[in-house]
Amino acid sequence: MADPTSERTRPLSPNVQIYRPQLTSVLSIANRITGVVLSGCAVVLVVWLIAAATGPHAYAAVQGAIASWIGQIVLFGATFAFFMHLCGGIRHLVWDTVRGFELRSIYISGWAVVALSVMFTAAVWAVSLCMAGWNR
Amino acid sequence: MNRKRPRSPLGRALGLGSAKDGIQQWWLERVTALALVPLTIWFAASLVAHIGSDYVIFIAWLRTPIVTILMVLLLTALFYHTALGLQVVIEDYVHSGMKIPTLIGIRFGCFALAVAGIFATLRVAFGG
Numbered sequence: 001m002a003d004p005t006s007e008r009t010r011p012l013s014p015n016v017q018i019y020r021p022q023l024t025s026v027l028s029i030a031n032r033i034t035g036v037v038l039s040g041c042a043v044v045l046v047v048w049l050i051a052a053a054t055g056p057h058a059y060a061a062v063q064g065a066i067a068s069w070i071g072q073i074v075l076f077g078a079t080f081a082f083f084m085h086l087c088g089g090i091r092h093l094v095w096d097t098v099r100g101f102e103l104r105s106i107y108i109s110g111w112a113v114v115a116l117s118v119m120f121t122a123a124v125w126a127v128s129l130c131m132a133g134w135n136r
Numbered sequence: 137m138n139r140k141r142p143r144s145p146l147g148r149a150l151g152l153g154s155a156k157d158g159i160q161q162w163w164l165e166r167v168t169a170l171a172l173v174p175l176t177i178w179f180a181a182s183l184v185a186h187i188g189s190d191y192v193i194f195i196a197w198l199r200t201p202i203v204t205i206l207m208v209l210l211l212t213a214l215f216y217h218t219a220l221g222l223q224v225v226i227e228d229y230v231h232s233g234m235k236i237p238t239l240i241g242i243r244f245g246c247f248a249l250a251v252a253g254i255f256a257t258l259r260v261a262f263g264g
Contacts (some may be wrong), residue, residue, distance in 0.1 A: 053257075082180065
């Protein structure tokens, strides 16, 4: 496969690797990365629903995979990715109404996205662990 | 090029830029995002509420009409949004000959997954 970029020897703009990471740029790419991660989660959702439709054994197998320690780590990451994309997405929807574009607003909403994502993830897992202990 | 049609004939032939409906994809990504805000929050809250539930309780929950409807809506909006989002990512980063096959693959994959998920949900809802 011919790669058009390999033929160029001049540096191309933007030279992202020489820029200091900033909240704005990091959150921008984070919204994309979490979106791609959540696409994978959407596949898991369908597998989970198909397992539920297939029967108790298939459902138990999927539940077992999710309950394993590696499944729990992935689920924790997925929870954070979900809240990151949700909060970041709402921030984008607000921007689409042509509001909050001042530098100060952008940084306030940016840090709000980070803080809320962490808080919601922690809250959901705290409640989940309580529920798991309560139902056992 | 002229004032009324500020695009080159080549650009038009290659289908680059807006053809008056270029806004549609951008708009639908926002509309599906708006729909997904309540739907995904509902789904996440339901999952947390069902932790520790067994298969029978989960199936009974999924069979309730409102849950079946919301699940179908979630799957529809989710895979529509996923298809549009991944399309933008591919268009931005893939410039090789794989671009078009990947875009087609994403469309096929998202439609197939949405149909499979909706079918599974309805099978649980209407199954014996």
